[in-house]
Amino acid sequence: MSKLSKFKIYGGKPLHGTIQPQGSKNEAFQVMCAALLTTEPVTIYNVPDILDVHELLILFGILGVKVQKIDQHTYRLHAADVSVDTIDIEALTAHGGKLRASVLMLGPLVARLGKAIIPQPGGDKIGRRRLDTHFIGISRLGATFNYDEHQQVYMVEAKNKLQGDYILLDESSVTGTANIIMAAALAQGKTTIYNAACEPHIQQLCKMLVQMGAHIEGIGSNLLTIYGVETLCGTEHTILPDMLEIGSFIGLAAMTNSHLTIQNAISSDQLLEPALSRFRSLGIKLDITGSDITIPSQSSYEIQQDINTHRILTLADAVWPGLPSDLLSILLVTAIQAKGSVLFHQKMYESRLFFVDNLIEMGAKLVLCDPHRVHVVGLDRSSPLKGIRMTSPDIRAGISLLIAALSAEGKSIIEHANQIDRGYERIEERLKVLGADIERIE
Incomplete structure (x- = not known):
């Protein structure tokens, strides 16, 4: 895998099938x-x-x-x-x-x-x-x-x-x-x-x-x-299955309105629940059978409000068993096509959210309030994202941009694919099996 490789993606296509998560x-x-x-x-x-x-x-x-x-x-x-x-x-x-x-x-x-x-x-x-x-x-x-x-x-x-x-x-x-x-x-x-x-x-x-x-x-x-x-x-x-990759596949299924099953995702310790609960808060259905997680296709998924209030949901990273910081970028991109609003608060790192400029250019309705907070107003699939050329700045932002590109209409190019390769194993090969139109260009 070359340092100069990039991904060419034609998005807007629902995916289908099963995928196995890599080790953590x-x-x-x-x-x-x-x-x-x-x-x-x-x-x-x-x-x-x-x-x-x-x-x-x-x-x-x-x-x-x-x-x-x-x-x-x-x-x-x-x-x-x-x-x-x-x-x-x-x-x-x-x-x-x-x-x-x-x-x-x-x-x-x-x-x-x-x-x-x-x-x-x-x-x-x-x-x-x-x-x-x-x-x-x-x-x-x-x-x-x-x-x-x-x-x-x-x-x-x-x-x-x-x-x-x-x-x-x-x-x-x-x-x-x-x-x-x-x-x-x-x-x-x-x-x-x-x-x-x-x-x-x-x-x-x-x-x-x-x-x-x-x-x-x-x-x-x-x-x-x-x-x-x-x-x-x-x-x-x-080594346990990688919960960050599992979260990435859940977000991918929701954004592309796909029916996916993640096999052998849950260990006997049930350590995934703090992560899974955050996807449920975005309205994403998760069917768990044994160690497998199935994400059914959903034409709409609605962000849950706080009980007995009309306040905007806030998702913030925290030490375990809070929301893992590495999962915040994936949840953020998943919220783009949800129904409702959510505020993301990245407390730990001041440069992690700057990749959202690419999402705005693609047509996402969001505001970077400051280096630590992003307000997302979900599109509820009223309008699709548009493919653009962009650069992967880090592992989790890179996979988030890849999810956005696979849900977008038209062609997207993601430069510096090696950033994604640092944390995701043969990602384009595994996505092709699900029906993704993705190609690595050296």
Whole structure:
């Protein structure tokens, strides 16, 4: 997949069929980095075949991890010979600077080796994305940090074995929580993390670490207690379906008036409900049978008002089990053809909503009130969107623009398709099976 590729889409066609969600992108990064904590092999199933995972695997190779690809979605990671002493820093920064997940190597490397070299992480340009929570938390366990401006890397060292401590997180950072959990798993003594993130992928990371021999209490809550152990063993772990991709397919079905079934979407833990409830609030019907979700075609779907009031519905991102920030852009584009009005409030990132200028040009009836809020007045299918040429600025905005393009009349071009490839596996091939008229142009 070329960095210069783009999508050409002829929209306005209902889709039909079944689709299988990929493994969770955010979970994959955390559980794959957890393999750095042990000298024994770790096998991970349902790994999404996306660009950002490919970059992480390159980073593992730079560190000395033996990566065995069992099949398209299964990897065996063996970090027995991992080292930072002879690391190629130029290669580390070149690849680590492409994705946010590179920072997740910090906790495992410091805990196991006593030192780490971490590049300035990349990822989506959606606003300020602090690293303070990572650094402050792991510093409380005994590590020191220095930033090498020349090589643009963080040099982290723990002269003695990490020591457990009480840590109150200044923000409920998902990756920050994951890093501290992994570091604390091999620290001496007891670590308490308060205001911890408790998203499904954090819960999955904790469950995997327990299988490896870690002692973690409070899984699923914002108060975690970790009793450090001397070593962790290898394990096998299966990644959950990606709820953000599931949400994308729900939005796609609603916008294109399609009948779609998402197979094997719901795990036994029912962790999707906080996301599904927000689509229901837009009036979208969801039929759940076993682990499958069917979205029937709807000629109209109406935004629900607050009970006993006439106030406009407000959807705002929040820490779990609130609305995931990554889902807000998808819900926003889905609301364009709903009946009624809704205010979207993106609290976490100040640059995530700027892509809506493209939606306005396509004919959406919305107002960007400020960098954090968008008021959408649903068209109720009274007029279709029009295809235009646009650029994908980040993963979630990119898939939102793709959904809009598939619902629009005429031709759309989406530049920088690689932004979508970073989080969605072979998306054009899978959509073609549903009847989408989409082509990748290199």
